[in-house]
Every structure is written in structure tokens, then in C-alpha cells.
Amino acid sequence: MISIARTARAVAVVWRAGRANLAVYVVLAPIAGALPVLAAWLTKLVLDRVTDAAGGPILGVAIALAAVSVGLALVPHLTNYLRADLGRSAAVVALDQLYAATDRLGGLRRLEDPAFQNTLRLAEQAGRDGPSRCVDSLLGLVQNAVLLTGFLSTLVVINPVMAVLVAAGGVPALVAELRLSRRRANMLWEIGPGERREVFYASLLTSLSAAKEVRLLRLGGLFRRRMLAELSTANAARRAHERREVRVQALLAALSAALSGGGLVWAVATARSGGLTVGDVAVFIAAVAGVQSSLATMIDHLAGIHQAMLLLAHYEQIVTCPPDLPEPARPLPVPPLKRGIELRDVWFRYGPDHPWVLRGVDLFIPAGQAVALVGHNGAGKSTLVKLLCRFYDPTRGAILWDGVDLRELSVQDLRARIGAVFQDYMTYDLTAAENIWLGDVDPAGPDHVRAEDATRIADAARRAGIHQVIEDLPRGYDTMLSRVFELDGDPADAGVLLSGGQWQRMAIARSVLPAARDLLILDEPSAGLDAEAERDIQLRLRRHRADRTSVLISHRLGTLRDADLIVALSDGRIVEAGRHEDLLAADGTYAALFRMQAAGYAPTEAGPARTDAGYLPAEVGTPAD
Numbered sequence: 001m002i003s004i005a006r007t008a009r010a011v012a013v014v015w016r017a018g019r020a021n022l023a024v025y026v027v028l029a030p031i032a033g034a035l036p037v038l039a040a041w042l043t044k045l046v047l048d049r050v051t052d053a054a055g056g057p058i059l060g061v062a063i064a065l066a067a068v069s070v071g072l073a074l075v076p077h078l079t080n081y082l083r084a085d086l087g088r089s090a091a092v093v094a095l096d097q098l099y100a101a102t103d104r105l106g107g108l109r110r111l112e113d114p115a116f117q118n119t120l121r122l123a124e125q126a127g128r129d130g131p132s133r134c135v136d137s138l139l140g141l142v143q144n145a146v147l148l149t150g151f152l153s154t155l156v157v158i159n160p161v162m163a164v165l166v167a168a169g170g171v172p173a174l175v176a177e178l179r180l181s182r183r184r185a186n187m188l189w190e191i192g193p194g195e196r197r198e199v200f201y202a203s204l205l206t207s208l209s210a211a212k213e214v215r216l217l218r219l220g221g222l223f224r225r226r227m228l229a230e231l232s233t234a235n236a237a238r239r240a241h242e243r244r245e246v247r248v249q250a251l252l253a254a255l256s257a258a259l260s261g262g263g264l265v266w267a268v269a270t271a272r273s274g275g276l277t278v279g280d281v282a283v284f285i286a287a288v289a290g291v292q293s294s295l296a297t298m299i300d301h302l303a304g305i306h307q308a309m310l311l312l313a314h315y316e317q318i319v320t321c322p323p324d325l326p327e328p329a330r331p332l333p334v335p336p337l338k339r340g341i342e343l344r345d346v347w348f349r350y351g352p353d354h355p356w357v358l359r360g361v362d363l364f365i366p367a368g369q370a371v372a373l374v375g376h377n378g379a380g381k382s383t384l385v386k387l388l389c390r391f392y393d394p395t396r397g398a399i400l401w402d403g404v405d406l407r408e409l410s411v412q413d414l415r416a417r418i419g420a421v422f423q424d425y426m427t428y429d430l431t432a433a434e435n436i437w438l439g440d441v442d443p444a445g446p447d448h449v450r451a452e453d454a455t456r457i458a459d460a461a462r463r464a465g466i467h468q469v470i471e472d473l474p475r476g477y478d479t480m481l482s483r484v485f486e487l488d489g490d491p492a493d494a495g496v497l498l499s500g501g502q503w504q505r506m507a508i509a510r511s512v513l514p515a516a517r518d519l520l521i522l523d524e525p526s527a528g529l530d531a532e533a534e535r536d537i538q539l540r541l542r543r544h545r546a547d548r549t550s551v552l553i554s555h556r557l558g559t560l561r562d563a564d565l566i567v568a569l570s571d572g573r574i575v576e577a578g579r580h581e582d583l584l585a586a587d588g589t590y591a592a593l594f595r596m597q598a599a600g601y602a603p604t605e606a607g608p609a610r611t612d613a614g615y616l617p618a619e620v621g622t623p624a625d
């Protein structure tokens with residue numbers, strides 16, 4: 001039910017977050033519980049001595065009561081501050097552990113799993129307030145246990161039957177609250193996917209990158225309705241749960257009110273017959289209320305811990321999740337590539353229910369040479385390079401780096417040897433300098449661009465042919481490439497956006513920033529460039545690639561003709577491989593595609609030559625359209 005080990009781990013997080021604060025909080029909790037009991041007894045003494053002149057000196061008791069009242073007034077403010085501060089610091093520690101764990105995953109599989117995403121969302125919630133809520137509830141239990149002990153002993157002295165009745169009244173409440181907390185945790189899990197979709201639709205309505213399509217296609221209304229539908233479904237589930245809570249809690253409150261009402265009638269009747277003093281009645285009323293409220297609060301805290309435990313289970317699932325790319329106990333360091341990379345009978349599919357994407361690929365990528373992959377959409381080209389970066393492991397077969405299986409190597413070392421421009425490269429809402437600097441961040445270095453990085457950043461920008469464009473920006477390399485964030489929080493310094501081709505050059509600059517990468521992967525690096533820019537970037541990249549191992553993917557076959565080896569993939573298999581001239585002579589798939597594109601460049605009677613060498617699959621743009 002409530003796991004001791006998990007509770008201990010939650011306490012450890014809070015302890016790490018703020019030892020001094022936690023220590024003070026721990027000391028204050030029992031004091032906060034004792035003060036109301038002390039106040040009730042001192043009030044009884046004051047009343048008894050006021051109503052009975054022979055009762056003894058009153059001044060000292062009155063001063064003690066005043067001192068306790070000051071404590072009663074101050075302690076809650078202090079504990080509130082400590083609670084909030086510990087909550088913030090614990091969230092920092094817990095979220096740090098959570099995101100370090102997601103970073104350790106290494107591959108892409110888990111992030112592509114909707115169930116993992118659901119768990120991750122609840123884990124984020126639990127990480128933000130789970131550990132501190134758990135400690136709050138534990139200390140709340142301590143505080144109220146002291147309060148309960150004090151008032152229950154008082155009741156036992158005055159009326160033992162009443163003490164038993166009030167204490168027994170807590171049992172159904174405890175059972176009911178624990179059930180409710182389990183139901184609440186289940187309800188949060190069930191509405192999780194819908195809430196993620198709600199956030200997705202809301203982000204489409206406000207994100208700049210979606211705005212063009214959303215406005216042009218007039219999708220705003222549709223997405224808003226879908227967002228509201230998800231919100232209503234989640235609200236309905238929450239409402240149903242809260243109604244159940246209200247029903248149960250109203251019943252429990254009625255039971256507790258009946259008990260305290262009965263007790264009051266008994267106390268007044270007994271006082272009338274001389275069995276209790278005025279002070280006894282006052283302390284009895286305070287004790288009944290104190291026992292009931294401390295019991296109710298303890299039950300709340302127990303339910304709170306119970307629910308925090310259920311949510312923390314998701315948090316722990318993520319934090320202890322093994323990497324989706326298993327590494328050997330002693331991964332081998334990755335030496336500079338000398339001979340080459342070999343794909344040996346590589347089969348791959350994205351999941352057991354998915355079709356095969358690669359079917360027995362055998363390929364040798366010799367060190368220092370350029371290998372080009374060509375083929376229709378969906379042939380498996382990008383998948384192959386994702387395997388080279390070890391974002392996934394082959395389902396069957398192996399990939400060898402100078403003869404050593406990638407699975408034997410350190411993933412981090414391997415990635416440090418690869419530079420890549422992916423088809424879906426990133427555009428970061430950061431400065432121009434940072435957008436390039438991210439290509440070679442020293443994990444042990446500072447978290448910002450240093451002055452001495454400026455030269456190599458500018459060199460990389462030159463190699464990608466984007467240096468002058470950056471220089472001409474309002475703040476040069478310090479210009480924010482964003483319209484949604486301003487530089488250093490200064491609203492007057494709103495940034496600029498680059499064109500698609502300029503962004504692509506930024507991605508290229510990022511990939512060529514590191515001085516030595518053994519393997520350069522360029523997946524459609526010039527898709528967004530005009531013909532002249534494409535030629536320019538190809539020349540620059542060719543110079544950069546010289547003597548480097550590279551894997552190139554492009555649908556513009558003209559850009560690949562100087563590759564050392566051109567490999568045509570079809571339906572996950574290699575159907576042809578050779579140099580450009582050999583493949584043309586072989587007159588196969590590559591030759592057909594190449595000629596089709598070349599024909600697109602030739603002047604026709606109907607009009608001038610095309611400047612764009614892109615091609616479309618045969619079924620797109622046919623007269624039948």
C-alpha cells in the first residue's frame with residue numbers, strides 16, 4: 001500500500017534538496033502539534049482559577065498562555081515558508097534526476113512509445129511535487145499524532161467512552177480516503193493520454209511553426225474543438241471523482257458532527273449537575289474538536305502519501321528505466337576510423353508489429369570515402385543512418401566499426417565521432433552563435449559560448465556559406481534566431497527568423513563545427529536550397545568531406561555523382577551499387593532516376609529548363625491528377 005522504501009527515497013530527495021530547512025521543519029512539526037494541547041490546558045487552568053478564587057495564582061498561567069498563543073501564531077507561518085522552499089528545492093533535485101534518466105536512454109525507442117510518454121507526463125508531475133508532498137504529509141502526520149495523543153489523553157481523563165467513540169469514528173474515514181486516493185491516481189492515469197492530446201492541440205493553436213498551416217487551412221476551429229473535447233472528457237472524469245469525494249466526505253462529516261454534538265450535550269448536562277467545572281467543559285470541547293480534526297488531518301495526510309506514492313511509482317519507473325540501448329559492462333572506447341564501417345546482413349523494423357524496413361543489407365563504407373544512398377521515399381535510407389548513429393540496434397545482423405560491433409562500443413564515444421545533418425534538423429530559438437556552437441559542446445565545459453569560440457564558429461559558418469548572412473543580422477552572431485524569445489529578456493531585442501535554406505546552412509555549420517568527426521552524415525543537406533546555393537554548398541561540403549568518411553543522402557542525384565560509391569536502396573534492400581558511371585552503364589534503377597531528373601533540366605519546346613533537380617514519384621503530378 002504505502003511503500004516504506006519509496007517513502008524513504010522521497011525523503012532522501014528532500015534531504016538532498018535542503019538539509020537545514022528539513023531539520024528545522026522536523027523539529028517544528030511536533031512543537032506545532034503540542035502547542036494547541038498546551039493552549040487548551042492553560043485555558044482550562046485560567047478559567048478554573050478565574051471562576052474559583054482559591055484556585056491558585058493566575059498571572060503566571062496567563063503569561064504562559066500568552067506565550068503559547070504567540071507560538072501558535074508564528075509556527076504556521078514558519079512551517080509554510082519551509083514547506084514552500086523545500087518543495088521548490090526538492091523539485092529541482094527530482095526533475096534533475098528525471099531528465100538525467102531520460103537523457104541516459106540513449107536511443108529513440110522509448111520516446112516513440114505512447115505508454116512511455118504517458119508515464120513520463122505523470123512522472124514529471126510527481127517529480128515537481130511528489131517528494132515534498134510526501135515529506136509534508138509525513139511531518140503533518142507527526143504534528144497531528146502529537147496533537148491527537150494530547151487531546152485523546154485529555155478525553156480519556158474526562159470521558160473514556162467518548163474517547164473510544166471519537167477515535168473509532170476515524171476508521172471508516174481512513175478506509176474511505178485511501179480508496180478515494182487510489183481511485184484518484186487511477187483517474188489521473190486514465191485521463192493522461194487525453195490531457196497530452198489537449199496540450200498537443202493547444203500548442204498547435206499557439207505555436208509559431210504551426211501557425212501558417214493552421215491559418216491557411218483554417219484549422220483553428222477544428223483544433224480548438226478537439227482541444228475542448230479532450231478538456232471536457234478530462235473534466236468529466238475529474239468531476240465524477242470529485243462528486244464521489246463530496247458524497248463520501250459529507251457522510252463522514254455528518255458522522256463526526258453527530259459524535260461531537262452528542263459529546264457537547266453530555267458535557268453541558270454533566271456540568272449542570274456539578275460533575276464538570278467550566279474549565280473541564282472548555283477543555284472537553286477543545287479536545288473533541290482537536291481529536292476529530294487531527295484524525296481527519298492525519299487521514300488526509302495518509303491519503304496524500306498514498307497518492308504521492310502511486311504517482312511516484314511512475315517517477316521511479318522513469319528514473320530507474322534501463323537504457324533502451326544496452327551497453328556492455330565495459331564499453332570499448334571508439335578509436336578513430338581506420339578501415340571502415342560494415343553493415344553485415346542488417347535487418348531492421350521499428351517494432352515486432354511493423355514491416356521490415358531494412359532486409360539483409362550488406363554494405364561496406366570504407367574509411368575516407370563518400371558513400372551515397374539513393375532510393376524512393378520510404379526505401380529505408382534515413383533508417384540506415386539512424387542505425388549508424390546507434391539510435392536503434394539492428395533487429396538482426398550487426399554494424400561493425402573497424403570490425404567491432406557498435407553494441408560493444410561506448411555510445412557517447414561513438415556519437416562524438418559522428419557529425420550529421422538530419423532531414424528533420426533542429427532550429428533552436430537561440431542566438432546565431434549558439435545555434436552553431438551546439439554542434440560541439442564540451443560536456444565538461446561552460447554552458448555558454450566563450451569569447452574564444454567565436455573564431456571557430458565563424459569558420460564553420462563560412463564553410464556552410466552563412467557567415468555573411470549572420471554578420472548582416474542586427475546583432476551579428478548575438479542575434480536571436482527567434483520571434484518568440486527575446487535576447488536577455490529585453491523585449492526591444494526581439495530576434496529575427498531565417499529562411500528555410502538559411503536554417504539548413506545553420507544546421508550544416510553545426511555539423512561541420514567540430515574539427516574532427518570520423519563520419520559525416522548528410523541526409524538531404526541541400527533540400528531547402530536554390531540551385532545556385534545548392535551548388536555552392538556542395539562545393540563547400542566536398543572540400544570539407546575530403547578524406548573524411550561520409551554518408552550522403554539526396555533525392556537530387558546530380559549532387560551525388562562524385563561519390564565513391566552510390567548505393568540504391570529499394571524496399572529495404574540494396575538493388576545496385578557502384579560509381580555513377582558504372583550505374584549509368586548498368587542502366588538500372590539509378591540510371592532511370594538520373595535520366596528522369598536530367599530530362600527535367602533540359603530545355604523543352606514548352607518552356608525554359610528547370611532549375612530544380614528534385615523529382616516526384618510517378619504518381620504525383622500526372623495528367624490524371
Ligand SMILES: Nc1ncnc2c1ncn2[C@@H]1O[C@H](COP(=O)(O)OP(=O)(O)OP(=O)(O)O)[C@@H](O)[C@H]1O
Nearest residue numbers: 112350354357375376377378379380381382383384
Ligand atoms: N520512427 C519510426 N517508427 C515507425 N516507422 C518508421 C519510423 N521512421 C520511419 N519509419 C518507416 O520506415 C520506412 C523507411 O523510412 P525512412 O525514413 O528510412 O525512409 P527514407 O528512404 O529515408 O525516405 P525519404 O526519402 O522519404 O526520406 C517508412 O515506411 C517509414 O514509415
